[in-house]
Amino acid sequence: MSRPTTSLGVIITGMTYRLLRAADAFWRPSNQMRIENTNLGQQLELGAMGARLWRLGPGQASTKHRHKEEEELYVLLDGKGRVRLGEEVLTLDPLDTLVIEPTTVRQLFNDTDTDQLWLVVGAPPEAANTLEMSPERLAELYPDGPKALPPELSPE
Numbered sequence: 302m303s304r305p306t307t308s309l310g311v312i313i314t315g316m317t318y319r320l321l322r323a324a325d326a327f328w329r330p331s332n333q334m335r336i337e338n339t340n341l342g343q344q345l346e347l348g349a350m351g352a353r354l355w356r357l358g359p360g361q362a363s364t365k366h367r368h369k370e371e372e373e374l375y376v377l378l379d380g381k382g383r384v385r386l387g388e389e390v391l392t393l394d395p396l397d398t399l400v401i402e403p404t405t406v407r408q409l410f411n412d413t414d415t416d417q418l419w420l421v422v423g424a425p426p427e428a429a430n431t432l433e434m435s436p437e438r439l440a441e442l443y444p445d446g447p448k449a450l451p452p453e454l455s456p457e
């Protein structure tokens with residue numbers, strides 16, 4: 302018996318799911334920091350949450366940012382994770398999980414010699430395209446600008 306399908310998944314007795322195979326995921330560099338990422342939320346057509354995989358190479362950092370309403374869950378999948386929360390720096394091991402409240406300023410960074418792979422899930426999803434934000438919105442969410450590096454990666 303054949304099962305009805307959609308472009309992303311299979312419908313089984315009233316249950317619907319969407320599957321994105323790793324080989325089919327679209328990866329691209331982020332707008333500001335050029336970090337390789339794949340927008341799982343967009344590719345899987347999520348509505349109530351956002352989700353991305355981020356791969357930080359040695360010497361890279363995500364944007365230093367906060368959110369207005371979006372709470373984020375960070376799971377380090379591979380590597381030795383480093384994250385700055387305000388002035389505090391945390392080091393995470395694979396499968397360590399961190400939840401960050403919306404207004405807390407945060408920044409992932411990689412001051413190691415191996416890649417880090419992060420799963421970041423947030424809800425409710427907020428628009429995150431810095432190229433489409435007003436100067437006021439950029440200043441609110443990116444207090445030091447969207448390309449600020451953490452002290453650990455800043456040139457001396």
